[in-house]
Amino acid sequence: MRQTPPPIAYLLPNLFTAASIFTGFYAIALALEGAFESAAWFIFLALVFDGLDGRVARMTNTASHFGVEFDSLADIVAFGVAPALLLYLYIGESYGRIGIVVSALFIIFGAVRLARFNVMTSRIEPSVFIGLPIPTAAIMISIAILLIERYREITDLKILLLPLAVILAILMVSNIRYPSFKKMNFKTFHLMRFLVVLIVIAMGVFIYPIEALGILAAGYLLYGPLRASFYLLRRLIYRG
Secondary structure, three states, rough: OOOOOOOOHHHHHHHHHHHHHHHHHHHHHHHHOOOOOHHHHHHHHHHHHHHHHHHHHOOOOOOOOHHHHHHHHHHHHHHHHHHHHOOOHHOOOHHHHHHHHHHHHHHHHHHHHOOOOOOOOOOOOOOOEEEHHHHHHHHHHHHHHHHHHHHHHHHHHHHHHHHHHHHHHHOOOOOOOEEEOOOOHHHHHHHHHHHHHHHHHHHHHHOHHHHHHHHHHHHHHHHHHHHHHHHHHHHHHHHO
């Protein structure tokens, strides 16, 4: 018989959610001060807290409808408003209304993505994500800014952040499927191979943190369109 967790246990995952909101807000404050690199790293930190709240809720059996709604509100702040404002202050402000529209589009489509996700998970928790998850879109913006700040010779490419944000916004509301790690069955993994891959990734992140994280995020980002293109091409070939 499963034991009912004590009421105080429900506070723990919500505290991580609150931490995600705080770090997202602090990223906004840093962006307003012109500390763009620090703001980008705090969006990363918000991602860590966002991942912990769900994991803790499942581990302690304290998942709740309130927690789901609270998490969505946290996501729109940490991964919608924070990266959009960071984008606007970093490059969008220089392009007037275009910068405003692109930044706003990122937030609006991110909110649509979260609303659709909530409607779907109210029936059943999906094994895949429909559309690019908003945290991944936020991380892509952050990584791009960190790379531009690290490699000053590509500063002229800052303008590309605006079309990147539009692409990310469209992917969020698309029907392209992305893998969800929430329901991964680690029992089916070959533990030794998984450990080796994990160590290699960890070493890469330790040596080249921005570049390694950028490769991982870009790989996840491209997985959806490439997978969709593969199945579409295969369907056309079979019909032909």
